[in-house]
Amino acid sequence: MATEFDVAIAGLGPTGATLANLLGAAGLSVLVLDKEAGVFPLPRAIHFDGEVLRILQSAGLRDEVLAIARPGTQGMHFVNAAGETLLIRGGTAALGPHGCANNYYFHQPELETVLRAGLSRFPKVEVRLNHELLALEQDAHGVRFDLRDRITGNQIQQRARYLVGCDGARSPVRQHMGSALVDLGLRQPWLVFDVVLDEAVDLPTHTVQYCDPARPMTYCNVVGNRRRWEIMVMPGDDREALVRPESLWKLVAPWVRPEQATLERAAIYTFHSVIAEGWRQGRLLLAGDACHQTPPFLGQGMCAGIRDAANLAWKLEAVLTRQAPPELLDTYESERAPHVRSLIELAVRLGDIIQTTDPQLAAQRDARFAAGRPEIFELPPQMLGRGAFDEAAPDSPAGRPFPQPRLPDGRLLDELLGRRSAVIGRADALAAACPATLERWQRAGAIVIDQPAAPLSEWLEAHQARAVILRPDRYIVGIARTGPELDRISQYLPVAP
Numbered sequence: 001m002a003t004e005f006d007v008a009i010a011g012l013g014p015t016g017a018t019l020a021n022l023l024g025a026a027g028l029s030v031l032v033l034d035k036e037a038g039v040f041p042l043p044r045a046i047h048f049d050g051e052v053l054r055i056l057q058s059a060g061l062r063d064e065v066l067a068i069a070r071p072g073t074q075g076m077h078f079v080n081a082a083g084e085t086l087l088i089r090g091g092t093a094a095l096g097p098h099g100c101a102n103n104y105y106f107h108q109p110e111l112e113t114v115l116r117a118g119l120s121r122f123p124k125v126e127v128r129l130n131h132e133l134l135a136l137e138q139d140a141h142g143v144r145f146d147l148r149d150r151i152t153g154n155q156i157q158q159r160a161r162y163l164v165g166c167d168g169a170r171s172p173v174r175q176h177m178g179s180a181l182v183d184l185g186l187r188q189p190w191l192v193f194d195v196v197l198d199e200a201v202d203l204p205t206h207t208v209q210y211c212d213p214a215r216p217m218t219y220c221n222v223v224g225n226r227r228r229w230e231i232m233v234m235p236g237d238d239r240e241a242l243v244r245p246e247s248l249w250k251l252v253a254p255w256v257r258p259e260q261a262t263l264e265r266a267a268i269y270t271f272h273s274v275i276a277e278g279w280r281q282g283r284l285l286l287a288g289d290a291c292h293q294t295p296p297f298l299g300q301g302m303c304a305g306i307r308d309a310a311n312l313a314w315k316l317e318a319v320l321t322r323q324a325p326p327e328l329l330d331t332y333e334s335e336r337a338p339h340v341r342s343l344i345e346l347a348v349r350l351g352d353i354i355q356t357t358d359p360q361l362a363a364q365r366d367a368r369f370a371a372g373r374p375e376i377f378e379l380p381p382q383m384l385g386r387g388a389f390d391e392a393a394p395d396s397p398a399g400r401p402f403p404q405p406r407l408p409d410g411r412l413l414d415e416l417l418g419r420r421s422a423v424i425g426r427a428d429a430l431a432a433a434c435p436a437t438l439e440r441w442q443r444a445g446a447i448v449i450d451q452p453a454a455p456l457s458e459w460l461e462a463h464q465a466r467a468v469i470l471r472p473d474r475y476i477v478g479i480a481r482t483g484p485e486l487d488r489i490s491q492y493l494p495v496a497p
């Protein structure tokens with residue numbers, strides 16, 4: 001009988017690789033498989049946000065990721081055909097709430113390489129490339145699945161207690177589960193291509209969304225000498241002709257000439273906006289593009305998959321170590337789906353602005369924005385849907401990420417907290433907790449920070465809270481303004497029987 005892994009992960013894209021790192025750091029045994037031999041080479045994600053860096057920090061890869069990314073301090077400008085700015089998504093050089101910049105730019109294959117290298121730190125994480133997941137079947141104790149070695153053609157059978165499909169948009173695991181995709185309305189082909197500049201070229205340092213009805217287009221300053229154009233495929237375009245180098249250079253002729261840059265790759269993608277219903281079925285789970293796809297106008301698709309991984313990792317750990325019942329895994333979809341759905345809907349609204357190809361509608365759009373131009377927006381704070389946190393108080397920050405300030409000793413908060421739950425509160429509040437609560441903190445392995453100095457004390461004051469409880473993924477379980485509230489919200493901490 002082959003080894004039974006705690007978790008099998010189908011797909012070693014950014015979602016699967018992040019999940020494998022987080023589960024590996026938790027000491028679980030993990031089998032990760034991917035049908036391909038290496039990282040996906042075509043141009044895809046170039047932006048991630050501060051929360052994603054914080055998650056990768058929790059996987060022990062902050063410095064490695066920072067070495068391949070640049071902070072996005074310049075924002076994104078929506079410009080019409082006349083060159084007028086319609087809308088600005090602000091950029092800032094200031095540190096954001098996650099203890100890092102709010103936005104970063106990077107090259108997806110480089111990030112995936114860092115994530116894969118990170119796995120070698122964990123002896124209980126086994127990676128099998130060139131291995132395709134075929135059939136799978138679950139029973140009361142786990143999942144049995146067949147793998148095909150694509151080099152030798154051999155088929156083998158494995159078992160795991162849980163299997164997570166991080167197997168991308170076409171997800172065979174999702175198909176096996178029969179989870180339907182709900183279409184949120186955007187489906188449009190775009191040509192995407194990356195160049196590497198060979199000489200200095202006068203290009204904007206911020207991202208530009210050219211809302212030109214004749215040919216909507218996005219220009220991005222990626223990282224180092226890499227630059228990206230995303231160009232809407234128009235009705236009547238010959239797709240084969242469009243990806244030929246001579247067509248590509250013609251499209252970007254206003255900015256760059258062929259002798260100034262090397263064309264790296266070009267591909268036509270259909271941007272989708274879909275979300276699956278049913279992210280868990282017993283011991284099978286979905287994460288990343290397997291359960292949602294977002295048009296890249298906000299640069300959030302991969303970010304959402306990495307957030308899934310963070311949400312799922314501590315819950316799988318709690319269930320597998322019997323600190324929590326398997327039902328905790330039901331809060332994964334109920335928390336994450338509304339969060340990702342609101343970002344997809346926002347991306348679709350931005351897509352509507354950019355993708356307007358009717359000149360009359362474009363003129364109306366421009367006039368609408370001209371009234372209050374240029375409007376500046378930031379991503380609204382996203383909240384988890386119902387789940388493993390205190391939803392009792394409507395004005396509570398529960399269900400949102402706790403900030404990651406730098407502490408007086410120079411450490412970032414999460415460096416102190418590690419992967420544990422945390423109870424942070426004024427000494428008098430913590431001392432008033434009932435004995436059962438104190439025991440629960442201990443059994444949950446929570447770190448208790450008694451009478452914290454600024455900036456944590458300032459956070460408590462600002463929220464008129466005497467204590468706050470955090471989950472291992474750094475989302476706020478709840479705040480306590482009274483002793484009984486502290487006893488009540490402590491019940492959310494998963495504990496061993």
Ligand SMILES: Cc1cc2nc3c(=O)[nH]c(=O)nc-3n(C[C@H](O)[C@H](O)[C@H](O)COP(=O)(O)OP(=O)(O)OC[C@H]3O[C@@H](n4cnc5c(N)ncnc54)[C@H](O)[C@@H]3O)c2cc1C
Nearest residue numbers: 011013014015035045046047133168288289299301302303
């Ligand atoms: C043009 C473009 C621009 C984008 N820009 C951004 C951006 O700026 N920011 C952002 O956050 N996101 C962006 N995205 C989205 C981002 O690239 C994806 O959301 C992300 O790659 C999804 O990661 P994943 O790990 O969930 O899936 P994938 O990266 O698709 O990985 C799935 C893996 O599963 C493997 N697999 C599939 N089937 C099997 C099987 N049967 N057996 C074994 N392995 C299997 C595949 O080989 C693959 O490696 C962009 C996407 C595009 C197309």
